Amino acid sequence: MNLEQVNLHLNAYKEHNQIIDAAKFLVYSFNLEHENFAGFGFREELSPNSMLLTAEGELGRPQKVMIPRNIFDFDLNLVLNMVAHEMLHVRQKAPGQVVEDKNEREFQAYYEMLFHKVFPQIPDVSDFHRKFFGNKALEYYKRMGDGSELQQKYAEQKKEIEQLINSSS
Numbered sequence: 491m492n493l494e495q496v497n498l499h500l501n502a503y504k505e506h507n508q509i510i511d512a513a514k515f516l517v518y519s520f521n522l523e524h525e526n527f528a529g530f531g532f533r534e535e536l537s538p539n540s541m542l543l544t545a546e547g548e549l550g551r552p553q554k555v556m557i558p559r560n561i562f563d564f565d566l567n568l569v570l571n572m573v574a575h576e577m578l579h580v581r582q583k584a585p586g587q588v589v590e591d592k593n594e595r596e597f598q599a600y601y602e603m604l605f606h607k608v609f610p611q612i613p614d615v616s617d618f619h620r621k622f623f624g625n626k627a628l629e630y631y632k633r634m635g636d637g638s639e640l641q642q643k644y645a646e647q648k649k650e651i652e653q654l655i656n657s658s659s
Contacts, residue, residue, distance in 0.1 A: 522577040526584035528552035545579035553580040567613045575599045593633040600627035617658040624655040
């Protein structure tokens with residue numbers, strides 16, 4: 491996908507204050523759709539230089555992704571990775587696919603932001619953000635509990651993340 495073209499479309503949506511439509515355009519254009527996705531809603535902006543997105547809804551029920559109105563003031567690659575992160579949560583919380591443990595869900599989502607296994611069409615972020623997301627993944631890995639079954643399940647991915655962080659130092 492040509493990111494310049496995507497940016498042109500997003501700017502047109504933004505000019506008309508069609509932020510939700512712009513977000514839907516990203517989901518469609520980057521093949522992030524899922525039947526458990528209940529659409530977008532707005533959440534409060536944290537600040538002009540940080541953003542928070544969340545997938546909200548009960549486990550096993552449709553998920554609504556909450557975005558700040560200023561989402562498209564940020565770098566497109568970062569926005570795409572943040573949206574993909576939440577769309578992975580939409581899948582993780584779908585009936586018949588529920589990943590119960592929050593630490594596991596977050597680890598998987600941050601891993602996806604680094605390696606794009608589920609959404610290979612999503613571009614990489616800057617080295618700064620890759621390192622940040624890698625450290626967030628390791629934080630959730632630690633929360634799984636020392637030597638736990640979950641940690642054993644993700645031991646190889648943890649090594650990949652550590653190698654990525656060390657190579658971008």
